[in-house]
Amino acid sequence: TMAATKTSKEQRYDRQLRLWxxxxxxxxxxxxxxxxxxxxxxxxxxxxxxxPGIGAxxxxxxxxxxxxxxxxxxxxxxxxxxxxxxKLLDNDPEFFHRFTLVIGVQLPESTCLRLGxxxxxxxxxxxxxxxxxxxxxxxLVVKEHTVIESxxxxxxxxxxxxxxxxxxxxxxxxxxxxxxxxxxxxxxxWIIIVxxxxxxxxxEHNSQPxxxxxxxxxxxQLIRQGILKNDNDVPxxxxxxxxxxxxxxxxxxxxxxxxxxxxxINSEQCxxxxxxxxxxxxxxxxxKEFIQSxxxxxxxxxxxxxxxxxxxxxxxxxQNVYRxxxxxxxxAVSKHVECILQSVGKVSCKNASFLRVVxxxxxxxxxxxxxxxxxxxxxxxxxxxxxxxxxxxxxxxxRFYQQHSRxxxxxxxxxxxxxxxxxLCVNSLLQEYSLNVNIKDDYIHEFCRYGAAEPHTVAAFxxxxxxxxxxKIISHQFVPFNNTFIYNAMSQTSAxxxx
Amino acid sequence: xxxxxxxxxxxxxHRDGACDWDxxxxxxxxxxxxxxPFTHPDFEPSTESLxxxxxxxxxxxxxxxxxxxxxxxxxxxxxxxxIHVVDMDTIDLSNLNRQFLFRPKDVGRxxxxxxxxxxxxxxxxCKVVPHFNKIQDFDESFYRHNKFHIIVCGLDSIIARxxxxxxxxxxxxxxxxxLDPSSIIPLIDGGTEGFKGNARVIxxxxxxxxxxxxxxxxxxxxxxxxxxxxxxxxxxxxxxYSRLLLWPKEKPFGxxxxxxxxxxxxxxxxxxxxxxxxxxxxxGVTYRLTQGVVKRIIPAVASTNAVIAAACATEVFKIxxxxxxxxxxxxxxNDVDGLYTYxxxxxxxxxxxxxxxxxxxxxxxxxxxxxEVLEYLTENxxxxxxxxxxxxxxxxxxxxxxxxxxxxxxxxxxxxLCKTLKELGLSDGxxxxxxxxxTPQTVLFKLNFTT
Numbered sequence: 033t034m035a036a037t038k039t040s041k042e043q044r045y046d047r048q049l050r051l052w053x054x055x056x057x058x059x060x061x062x063x064x065x066x067x068x069x070x071x072x073x074x075x076x077x078x079x080x081x082x083x084p085g086i087g088a089x090x091x092x093x094x095x096x097x098x099x100x101x102x103x104x105x106x107x108x109x110x111x112x113x114x115x116x117x118x119k120l121l122d123n124d125p126e127f128f129h130r131f132t133l134v135i136g137v138q139l140p141e142s143t144c145l146r147l148g149x150x151x152x153x154x155x156x157x158x159x160x161x162x163x164x165x166x167x168x169x170x171x172l173v174v175k176e177h178t179v180i181e182s183x184x185x186x187x188x189x190x191x192x193x194x195x196x197x198x199x200x201x202x203x204x205x206x207x208x209x210x211x212x213x214x215x216x217x218x219x220x221x222w223i224i225i226v227x228x229x230x231x232x233x234x235x236e237h238n239s240q241p242x243x244x245x246x247x248x249x250x251x252x253q254l255i256r257q258g259i260l261k262n263d264n265d266v267p268x269x270x271x272x273x274x275x276x277x278x279x280x281x282x283x284x285x286x287x288x289x290x291x292x293x294x295x296x297i298n299s300e301q302c303x304x305x306x307x308x309x310x311x312x313x314x315x316x317x318x319x320k321e322f323i324q325s326x327x328x329x330x331x332x333x334x335x336x337x338x339x340x341x342x343x344x345x346x347x348x349x350x351q352n353v354y355r356x357x358x359x360x361x362x363x364a365v366s367k368h369v370e371c372i373l374q375s376v377g378k379v380s381c382k383n384a385s386f387l388r389v390v391x392x393x394x395x396x397x398x399x400x401x402x403x404x405x406x407x408x409x410x411x412x413x414x415x416x417x418x419x420x421x422x423x424x425x426x427x428x429x430x431r432f433y434q435q436h437s438r439x440x441x442x443x444x445x446x447x448x449x450x451x452x453x454x455x456l457c458v459n460s461l462l463q464e465y466s467l468n469v470n471i472k473d474d475y476i477h478e479f480c481r482y483g484a485a486e487p488h489t490v491a492a493f494x495x496x497x498x499x500x501x502x503x504k505i506i507s508h509q510f511v512p513f514n515n516t517f518i519y520n521a522m523s524q525t526s527a528x529x530x531x
Numbered sequence: 532x533x534x535x536x537x538x539x540x541x542x543x544x545h546r547d548g549a550c551d552w553d554x555x556x557x558x559x560x561x562x563x564x565x566x567x568p569f570t571h572p573d574f575e576p577s578t579e580s581l582x583x584x585x586x587x588x589x590x591x592x593x594x595x596x597x598x599x600x601x602x603x604x605x606x607x608x609x610x611x612x613x614i615h616v617v618d619m620d621t622i623d624l625s626n627l628n629r630q631f632l633f634r635p636k637d638v639g640r641x642x643x644x645x646x647x648x649x650x651x652x653x654x655x656x657c658k659v660v661p662h663f664n665k666i667q668d669f670d671e672s673f674y675r676h677n678k679f680h681i682i683v684c685g686l687d688s689i690i691a692r693x694x695x696x697x698x699x700x701x702x703x704x705x706x707x708x709x710l711d712p713s714s715i716i717p718l719i720d721g722g723t724e725g726f727k728g729n730a731r732v733i734x735x736x737x738x739x740x741x742x743x744x745x746x747x748x749x750x751x752x753x754x755x756x757x758x759x760x761x762x763x764x765x766x767x768x769x770x771x772y773s774r775l776l777l778w779p780k781e782k783p784f785g786x787x788x789x790x791x792x793x794x795x796x797x798x799x800x801x802x803x804x805x806x807x808x809x810x811x812x813x814x815g816v817t818y819r820l821t822q823g824v825v826k827r828i829i830p831a832v833a834s835t836n837a838v839i840a841a842a843c844a845t846e847v848f849k850i851x852x853x854x855x856x857x858x859x860x861x862x863x864x865n866d867v868d869g870l871y872t873y874x875x876x877x878x879x880x881x882x883x884x885x886x887x888x889x890x891x892x893x894x895x896x897x898x899x900x901x902x903e904v905l906e907y908l909t910e911n912x913x914x915x916x917x918x919x920x921x922x923x924x925x926x927x928x929x930x931x932x933x934x935x936x937x938x939x940x941x942x943x944x945x946x947x948l949c950k951t952l953k954e955l956g957l958s959d960g961x962x963x964x965x966x967x968x969x970t971p972q973t974v975l976f977k978l979n980f981t982t
Contacts, residue, residue: 044624044625044627045628046625046628046819047625047628047828047829047831048628048831049819050828050830051832076837079631079833083627083631084628084629084832084833098554099552099553099555099557100554100555102552103554103556103557103608104558104559105608106653166845183867185865185867185868339765340764344762344763344764345811347764348812348813351764444565474568474569477567477568478568481561481566481567482561483561483565485557485558487558487562487609488605488608488609489605489609489845490841492601492605492840492841492844493837493838493841493845496833496836496837497834497838497870499833499837500726500832500835510726510866510867510868511867511868511869513870519872521842522855524845525872525874
């Protein structure tokens, strides 16, 4: 597009389009989220969704604004529906079915569980957020969230040097290192160099590649010996050979299907494709069939190579060998897709090794005595100051609210006397779930001290965290957390638990 | 969100003095007026702490961009009212996806001023004073005069960070070799890039400073010139060719320097880069990539800035109120895959060029050329200087060995680069004073001749 006609929207969102692309932005702009409770935490989350361009939002909040609300909340002039979530659950639970995702902020346990049940049945993702004193809490509830574009930070390259495909093999063969002039020799891509010396090694070692440290060192030495020497027998400065030596470990990585992808391929959803299956599963099934036929046990070739010292032509030619193979494999996968399903949108399988699925347990399962994740809780509580204690305290505080219709320590005079009451809640919680753990009195005191405060900086931290998780769910890019996140502003630490 | 700044949902309230309605600071007071088991050992609950925050505590915020906007809001809603904010930039359309104190009508106006206006209108009682300046515009009198209690940075420049770091170190006073604690101004520093961020607490003279951990900021990667000039492989190489080689040669807009914010300039670079790419069968040159390379754009979103600024503001609150032990001392955040945080104590470096007060060791043979010393100062990962100016004292007189930033002096001293240290009259143990944009004070080096 010409510079002058670059839309103001593209300019405005430029910095984020570089992260999730135009298609991610489109998903965001087509989404409609529901925020329950416009507290500081709620409005901060919403701000961080409005700024990147969320399509629409609806606020459900039955409270009236108090003086302390205005004290910690930057946005109290936006209009809210003014309804009460409990009333909606009573009279019109299907109200929530229209949303892409629901964010529940500062919800009492009973409302949270009721809402959780409605949204679980309707397969609407639910993000629970709570700021309690200096503690932040998030719980993601989504049955099955598929991620095609996880954008991993440190992905291994897909070079296939252990099992070069035909075109790569013949490309490698087209090189004769021994007969090359210095200029060409010094600008040969390291992938070719490693491939050539690997051939040599295999022929001398009964087709066994270097396996342990000793063998890899010997292999590196073999490569080093290939560096050209000048008339005085001194090795020339060949950076591409240095690169080859440095990248031996990467190059020798066996081509393997990642465990996460293996699990997905062997999953029930992949075996039983129906007309209702999401395109994610259709593609996965097509990839499975590819692996079993054209792929000869491997995923489709990714098609990218890292930059490396080489002259332009050698690099581009090598890059094209991988690219063309990737296109070939993608076409084969597409054929499988066509066979599986009549019409499906355009699919790129370059992300095949990075496919992820996130399945969070329902709130009902987390809260039920029969299915509570005792092991996770007790093992973390081996360290009594682990963030797990904060989760248990939040549960205890919810229990307090159920019993006393208020949170502990809200007023100064209540702090001392509520400590023993809260302790009773803690004990009954541990007993009900048969949790043989010890919670230090200090935490019970601290949670009374908090008095259900929602300090702005903690709300803001959670608002940023929550918004990004919502964006991940909407865009199906990057991987959401699974499923409980605790932030401790006292120690500036956090933890993620699967409960 | 409405376009105009809307009046608060609470009735009345004057802009100064008694504008605190009932319950306004309830959330904050619970941490100032109640004892607790995890508070800082020095903490004493009192009603005076809130008054200190509201009336006395003075905070300097550096940067009014992605982090700065969030910081101002966070501080204002935590009870801080005396805030100064410094930013040299004006508002650009691309800021609006995260810098929420700005609206499309504000494009072109100074960030510091618009941010201050917004906060002062929205948060009754808050008095943010803007400075449309580079932080380097202010010498130590600015800090002595204003007596900031805490400084919090939301910068996008490592050079500016190091400069600020150096400034606070220069303000430290020592009596008989003992650091006077009242001269320490705590520095909270936040940084973000895409989905990654970090927040750290620095007590100048006591804990690790920015330069102590310079290796955490790897030097910016510039492509080798020979790759750009004769062996391009990536679309980025083609863009740099266009920017670094074609633009100075063809001067498409006369003597005007390349302006990354000028769409016509970017379009020109883009088209030339496409031609270059076509020559070498390289794919992938786009307008967006071109702009990204020319302007060295770092992707940014609202959420990461919100998280990091929140963590920084929490630390400001802890230090100002002594409510809790502050972060000790470095937090790393990344939400690409789930949410990941890592907290550790960065260690002070014994021979840090900024905060250790010992002259830095320079080991070179007397036959080494000055050029080699210059390269060491810029390339060494612990120093990473940008354009060091080297002076020394010879025969009682101050002599400039090399200086880049003034054209006439650069020309005059350039021949020194090819001379050996011995030829320049330098001896073993000679002290060299080096000035650079990365520090407000000169750094002392001691020559240690090797054989």
